[in-house]
Amino acid sequence: MTRRCELTGKTVQYGNKRSHAENKTRRVFRPNLHTQRLYSDILAREIKLRISTRALRTVDRKGGIDQFLLSTNDSKLPKEALVVKKAIVKLTAKK
DSSP states (O other): OOSBOTTTOOBOEEEEEEOTTOOEEEEEEOOOEEEEEEEETTTTEEEEEEEEHHHHHHHHHHTSHHHHHHHSOGGGSOHHHHHHHHHHHHHHHHO
């Protein structure tokens, strides 16, 4: 399983650990990922996603997973989120 947020696409970053003597040692910055079940009002079911805590805060601010996906551009969403977004758009078009 990759260390990647399924909503924002945030992934592992690399950098240097710097000591007091300015020694450079490679290190890894991993995103803070959690498996969350988010309820979609339009789909009327829970969606299980592995998302970062920052993405969870953004979803709460936007007003839920439905509003977050509908307001986000397709080019900024990973494949996992696009599948859910297309299902939401399909159901909203029928109503």
